[in-house]
Amino acid sequence: MLKIAHVGCGGMSAAWLDALKGQADIELVALIDLRLESAQAARDRYAPAAFAGTDFDAFIKENAVDAVFNCTIPEAHFPVTMAALQRGCHVLTEKPLANTLSEAQQMIQTAQQNERILSVIQNRRYQRSIRFIRNCIESGKIGEVSELAADYYMGPRFGGFREEMDSPLLLDMAIHHFDMARFLAGGNPRTVFCHEWNPPQSWYRTGGSAHALFQFENGLVFNYRGSWCTNGAPTSWNAAWRIVGRKGSIIWDGDDRVRIEVVEKASGFMPKARIRKPKIPAAPNHESGHASLIREFIDCIRCGRQPETYAGDNIHSLAMVFKAIESSRKGRMLKVHFRPDK
Numbered sequence: 001m002l003k004i005a006h007v008g009c010g011g012m013s014a015a016w017l018d019a020l021k022g023q024a025d026i027e028l029v030a031l032i033d034l035r036l037e038s039a040q041a042a043r044d045r046y047a048p049a050a051f052a053g054t055d056f057d058a059f060i061k062e063n064a065v066d067a068v069f070n071c072t073i074p075e076a077h078f079p080v081t082m083a084a085l086q087r088g089c090h091v092l093t094e095k096p097l098a099n100t101l102s103e104a105q106q107m108i109q110t111a112q113q114n115e116r117i118l119s120v121i122q123n124r125r126y127q128r129s130i131r132f133i134r135n136c137i138e139s140g141k142i143g144e145v146s147e148l149a150a151d152y153y154m155g156p157r158f159g160g161f162r163e164e165m166d167s168p169l170l171l172d173m174a175i176h177h178f179d180m181a182r183f184l185a186g187g188n189p190r191t192v193f194c195h196e197w198n199p200p201q202s203w204y205r206t207g208g209s210a211h212a213l214f215q216f217e218n219g220l221v222f223n224y225r226g227s228w229c230t231n232g233a234p235t236s237w238n239a240a241w242r243i244v245g246r247k248g249s250i251i252w253d254g255d256d257r258v259r260i261e262v263v264e265k266a267s268g269f270m271p272k273a274r275i276r277k278p279k280i281p282a283a284p285n286h287e288s289g290h291a292s293l294i295r296e297f298i299d300c301i302r303c304g305r306q307p308e309t310y311a312g313d314n315i316h317s318l319a320m321v322f323k324a325i326e327s328s329r330k331g332r333m334l335k336v337h338f339r340p341d342k
């Protein structure tokens, strides 16, 4: 039985704790939050026999725990993850992995030194729809891909930490879209040019909107337009995507609508495209967000493998975020290329 301590019992924690239901090989031994009432409410709902408290460091010093779920706010990811790794626990953390690249590197080194798994919930790359889109790309239907474009326009009123933090869109949301772009591109970016700003209608302290242009190592270009302060006409949480290949294009609304147009005979002024609108098939369990990532993490602990979203890989998505922020501040294109071991 794998003993798990869950830290951070706020809005997102239900997605984690619901996903644990029916997992026979784990035991939730502690629910911890700076707000005792949140920890107690989660304990009462999900694991009545577990400990509920506010002091993670004290708990982890005195109790045997195999793995820690870090579902705290971004600025607490580093201290909670480091304390867990230093006590010999495996860690699955909410995105973003860390609040800076150097924090992320320290976490990765500590995980390596202690031979522990450190992995990140990038649940959007585990959805059936994006897996389907990637399969379409890999099948060669549209030929070699040269361009990805993603539009993300939303106006959520979260309240809380997002409205106070620096770069909320890029750090707290675009991390998903950038990770999805790496997943679809099958590689890592080389450069970024970004403009981040806070439009007049924004209810965030900083960075409600950003546009970023990435060039990948394989030459592919990724164009991202994002906003967390748009009133009206929202896109999907996954963003709306256009994927341009040598022979055709894929239009994906980010949810369940896909359109594939392929030009088979390129003759005439506007060659006719063959249009298909495939149905995205139902998801096997391993392709369904938090539950699939948590299951993979547990299986990896048991058989000593690295999960798909282990920190050593995820740092490339995080580098896209921080280099985009830096590019905007400096007003110039920057290298993103990042070697986690250096």
Ligand SMILES: NC(=O)c1ccc[n+]([C@@H]2O[C@H](COP(=O)([O-])OP(=O)(O)OC[C@H]3O[C@@H](n4cnc5c(N)ncnc54)[C@H](O)[C@@H]3O)[C@@H](O)[C@H]2O)c1
Pocket (backbone or CB within 6 Å): 007, 008, 009, 010, 011, 012, 013, 032, 033, 034, 035, 038, 054, 056, 071, 072, 073, 074, 076, 080, 094, 095, 096, 121, 122, 123, 160, 161, 172
């Ligand atoms: N993967 C996704 O799709 C997704 C969606 C939403 C949020 N998130 C991420 O989940 C994380 C939590 O977001 P949320 O919306 O639940 O925030 P929230 O503010 O609702 O909850 C965070 C909780 O963490 C607690 N906390 C903060 N520091 C702590 C510490 N040092 N020790 C113990 N508890 C601590 C707070 O008291 C709060 O209850 C963030 O990193 C966010 O980016 C991910």
